[in-house]
Amino acid sequence: MSRIICQRILLKLSGEALMSEQGGSIDPDIVQRLAHEVKDLCDAGIQVGLVIGGGNILRGAEKVSAGLNRVTGDQMGMLATVINALAMQDALEYLGQPVRVMTALKINQVCEDYIRRRAVRHLEKGRVTIFAAGTGNPFFTTDTAASLRAIEIDAELMIKATKVKGVYSADPNKDPDAVFYPRLTYDEAIDQRLNVMDATALVLCRENNLPMRVMNIFEPGAVMRLMQGEDIGSLIVR
Numbered sequence: 001m002s003r004i005i006c007q008r009i010l011l012k013l014s015g016e017a018l019m020s021e022q023g024g025s026i027d028p029d030i031v032q033r034l035a036h037e038v039k040d041l042c043d044a045g046i047q048v049g050l051v052i053g054g055g056n057i058l059r060g061a062e063k064v065s066a067g068l069n070r071v072t073g074d075q076m077g078m079l080a081t082v083i084n085a086l087a088m089q090d091a092l093e094y095l096g097q098p099v100r101v102m103t104a105l106k107i108n109q110v111c112e113d114y115i116r117r118r119a120v121r122h123l124e125k126g127r128v129t130i131f132a133a134g135t136g137n138p139f140f141t142t143d144t145a146a147s148l149r150a151i152e153i154d155a156e157l158m159i160k161a162t163k164v165k166g167v168y169s170a171d172p173n174k175d176p177d178a179v180f181y182p183r184l185t186y187d188e189a190i191d192q193r194l195n196v197m198d199a200t201a202l203v204l205c206r207e208n209n210l211p212m213r214v215m216n217i218f219e220p221g222a223v224m225r226l227m228q229g230e231d232i233g234s235l236i237v238r
């Protein structure tokens, strides 16, 4: 087997990645497929931290226009990420993959509290560690939570999963002239307001020199091939 380029990664999935085409918030087949991809990485000896968004269920900011207080909306959004994390935990366990969910909000009967040292221990023992409830604070996103956790656990690479090949100058599904960027810097992503992640997340990665790959997670085996050294998606570096 080829050499693996990273020992520990943080994979960020948006909540929408779990949605069914018919609009159901969690499609068990899709969750199972993604779980398979993650298990393959673990079987190759890669330690995997996972952050899953909550946008398939609820985004706090979108509820403000419906009269909901932003902080309450964001707390609901963070709880939505816990629901997704539990779905993924179940799917991984079904495959026989050891896994733990750790949350930034205390929900002790359901999952463990996030404690960095314990998270690192889980990873060292080969358990997929799912970081739920974002940062635990309103007004942040799970992209920022993913960057934060990746840095905290000393991940060598963060992978931001998308439905397209990587970073483009515009949405390639809407603009046929959109240009694909195989490699760019964090400053370019920030200055050109490329739709990669929110600015807080990008700055956090830049300041801590964390490389990020933006790539299509729905291409079977793609993450594994990336780990074997193939140049897939877009690489963002400082």
Ligand code: UDP
Pocket (backbone or CB within 6 Å): 013, 014, 015, 016, 052, 053, 054, 055, 056, 058, 059, 060, 061, 073, 074, 075, 076, 077, 078, 080, 081, 133, 134, 135, 136, 137, 138, 139, 140, 141, 142, 143, 145
């Ligand atoms: N959220 C939050 N603080 C965090 C992370 C998430 O308040 O640290 C809330 C926020 O309302 C957000 C929602 O949880 O809209 C779901 O997360 P996100 O929008 O990042 O999910 P994704 O777009 O990745 O599915």
